[in-house]
Amino acid sequence: MWGYVSGTFVKPTNSATENYAKELETWEVNNSKIITWINNSVSQSIGVQLAKYDSASQVWEHLKRLYVQSNFAKQYQLEIDIRALQQHSMSIQEFYSAMTNL
Structure with a gap:
């Protein structure tokens, strides 16, 4: 149908x-x-x-x-968060996990 x-x-x-x-x-x-x-x-x-x-x-x-709403604000914030994420003292696994959570 x-x-x-x-x-x-x-x-x-x-x-x-x-x-x-x-x-x-x-x-x-x-x-x-x-x-x-x-x-x-x-x-x-x-x-x-x-x-x-x-x-x-x-x-x-x-x-x-x-x-139907496009959620540009949420998408924009997510992109900002992904770009801002840095490994610093995190292990590769911790960094990967943080990136995956985003």
Whole structure:
């Protein structure tokens, strides 16, 4: 089902194909199922925001825009800590362990 969320499985559009009606029905059933799963997994206030979207991939993209955060501050601090780490009087094993912890 992840293909519906990721956008790999798109809504059939070629009505000239032999199995169009069946493919469209399958897509709509699965897409609706996934949207229902997502709505049942979020609070009602968030679910209301999702009602305007027609596909599971649109819902997922909306949630991703709202809740995915890049953590540049943490990454920056980690890079500073790694650059600042020096062996000094530590053994190789202690230094390796300190670097691995970072």
